[in-house]
Structure formats: C-alpha cells, structure tokens
Amino acid sequence: MRTGDLQAPVGFDKWSYSYRDINGSRVHCSLREDEWGGEGYKAGDIIGCGIEVVGKGKGDEKGEITFYKNGVQQGMFTEVRGKTVGGVAYEIPPGIYYPAASFFNGGRIHANFGPNFVYPPPQPSSKSHVQPYKPWCSALELLPISTSEETVREKEKIFKAFRENQRGNNRTEKDPMPVLEAVVELAGLRIDMKRYERHVEENRVWVEGVVKGRKEEGIYQQR
DSSP, X not given: OTTSOTTSOTTSSTTOOEEOSSTTOEEETTEEESOSSOOOOOTTOOEEEEEEOOOTTSTTOOEEEEEEETTEEOSOEEEEXXXXXXXXXXXXXSSOOOOOOOOSSOOOOXXXXXXXXXXXXXXXXXXXXXXXOOOHHHHTTOOOHHHHHHHHHHHHHHHHHHHHHHHSTTOOOOOHHHHHHHHHHHHHHHHHHHHHHHHHHHHHHHHHHHXXXXXXXXXXXXX
C-alpha cells in the first residue's frame, strides 16, 4: 500500500504484504508464517503476483493477493463440490497498492509488468465475480495503442480546422490557448505511444527469450 514504510523490507508493517524466498514464507506486520502453502524460490524462478482491489463503500468485502511460482499458484487448496478453491495469500482492505521488492545483502530482479508473460495468469471463469486480470502496464495508465491513435486523430482535426481558418479569406481572431494546450497534449500522446510501443516490443522479446531458454533446459511447462 502507498503508506508502507519505504525504509523497511516488504511485510514490515500493516501496509505491505510479502512472499519470501526462504521457505516460501509470507510476512505481514513483521510476522512470518511458514505453513501457508508457499514454496521457497531462488535465482531463475519466475514469481507472479496478482491483486484484486475492492473499491471503498462495499461493506466488509476485501480484495485478494495471490502469488505464483513458475506458473503454479501458491497457497492452501481444498475441494468444494468438485471445485478447487483457495490459494489466496492475503485478504486486503481497499486502497492504492504498488508492487515492491526488498533484498538483504544485495540482489536484483527483472520486473515484468506485461502485457506479455512467461506464464500468463489464469483468467477467471465467466461465472466468477472476479473481473478478467489485466497487466500492471494497463493499470499504470499506459493507454492501448488503438485508443491513443484515436485520440491523436481527434487532436489533429483541431489543428487542421485551426490552420484552415487562419489561411481562409474570413480569417478570425481566436484564443490561441486551447490550440496550444492541444499541441502539448498531442506531443505527449505521441511520446506515450512510442514509449508504449517500445515497451511492448522489448517485453515481447524478453518473454520469448526466457520461454525459449526454459524449454531448452526442459523446465518450461505451459499452465
């Protein structure tokens, strides 16, 4: 959560929730729990994290955090009427959440916020109340390219109409501020489009490389 202590490891206070490499423990409020169904992980493993956030004003309803190790959901599971349920690492209150990682004596990770994944998250069934999962990159307001292009076309119509008006015989004085604001917005949209396109391509190349390497090592299995 955004109010978590940034000078402490993830799981230190009530505002953060962690999945630890040693023993696969989960840690929250500095309390470690080893027997929740999580497996330990090491360098080379791919850890996935899913979060369902519930909006305020929905009574006692809570959101959920789930973790995956190499595509396998962690946690305890039970059979209810022939259906496997469980695997929730944490139930969380409404709020604004950010991904985070912490290390002891150094370390590094490769963070992949989508839209391509080595192990794509399973999508909920059509009968589930859970909405389809979306990659973090869309949650961070990186607009889909199609939406950005549509917005760009709308802005370009404004410029075209303005230029034609200025070149016409019936030239009229107009407030330049809306046009200047549109110019700035268009420039920003084009930068966002290029950034998003570059992100998608780099992400795709990285995922394909990892999948290929894991297949060659015989450790990849599509879930």
